[in-house]
Amino acid sequence: MKPxxxxxxxxxxxxxxxxxxxxxxxxxxxxxxxxxxVLLAEEGINLFLAGRADEVRRFVGWLRRDATFESLAPKESWSDDVPFGKLLVKVKREIIRMKHPAIRPAAARAAAVDAATLARWLDAGCDDAGRPVVMLDTRNAFEVDHGRFAGAIDWRISKFSEFPQAVLKHRASLEGRTVVSYCTGGIRCEKAAIFMAEAGVENVLQLDGGILKYFEEVGGRHFHGDCFVFDARSAVDASLGAVPVS
Incomplete structure (x- = not known):
């Protein structure tokens, strides 16, 4: 085990x-x-932290002792070194910027599909109702270039605030299919799924926990390439290990 x-x-x-x-x-x-x-806003918390395992888990335990954060469920990976140079804790307008304040995930979560069920659907080519499944990447284009689900839709957005307009432009192409939005760790695909449902796209789900949770529970099945991460590791592979710099 890496330290x-x-x-x-x-x-x-x-x-x-x-x-x-x-x-x-x-x-x-x-x-x-x-x-x-750590990013904080009126809508919640978004964090990426690293350190010795006992210290990280002590911090998570401290945070979850407050009822506000008791359902926080971190995704874990291991590395030889800390991939961050310092600690930053910031208050922002949004913990993931979409510029649509009416989208309030704290009020009601988007419907989700877990990693194992999604892998089974992708094996079959359809969901349990027989509808074809399409994966929709909600990440920025440069992230998608590191790796994505096979056949995933990629609208080549450069920032997440462009996603709502892309939905409105391409909404008709999503009809008749089960649309699964996905992202790195779940935060963008959750907002994305809510926006799509409110925009009239039917049968929309988010991939619960994003790519990182999928790698943790399923591995790299149906995923081509690596997952970009916003730290010194640059990307992780399906085993959640840092991708060696070539």
Missing amino acids: ILNISAYLFVTLSDPAAWRESIRSQASALGLKGT
């Missing part, structure tokens, strides 16, 4: 005072020697 535990997690939950959480989270994470980024 450094990396976690990524998000939770859409209403925070009445993100600034107060910023100070307590920064203090706790710093005391435990963790590095990475």
Whole structure:
């Protein structure tokens, strides 16, 4: 086992005072020697942290002791070194910027499909109702270029705030199929699925936990390439190991 535990997690939950959480989270994470980024907003929390396993898990345990974050479910991977240079804890307008404030995942989650079920559907070419399944990549184009699900739709967006307009432009092409939105860790595909459903796209699901959870539970089945991550590792493969720099 490699010595450094990396976690990524998000939770859409209403925070009445993100600034107060910023100070307590920064203090706790710093005391435990963790590095990475924590984003806070009124809509919730999004974090990427790394450090010694016992310290990382102590931090998660501390955070989940508060009822606000008790359902936080980090995804884990391991590395030889900490892939972050410092600790940043920031308050933002959104924890993932979409510029559609009416999309409020904390009020109601988007319908989701778990990794094992999705892999079974992709094996069969259809969902349990017999509808063809199409994978929709909600990530930026440069991320998609590192790897994606076989046959996935890629609208070549350069930032997530472009996604809503792309949906409206291509909505008709999604009709009659089960659309599964996916992203790195789940946060973008959750907002994406809610927006699509509200825009009138039927049979929309998010991939629960994103690519990282899929790799953890299923491996690389139906996925071609690696998954880009926003740290010094650059990308991880289906075993969740850092991709060697060529």
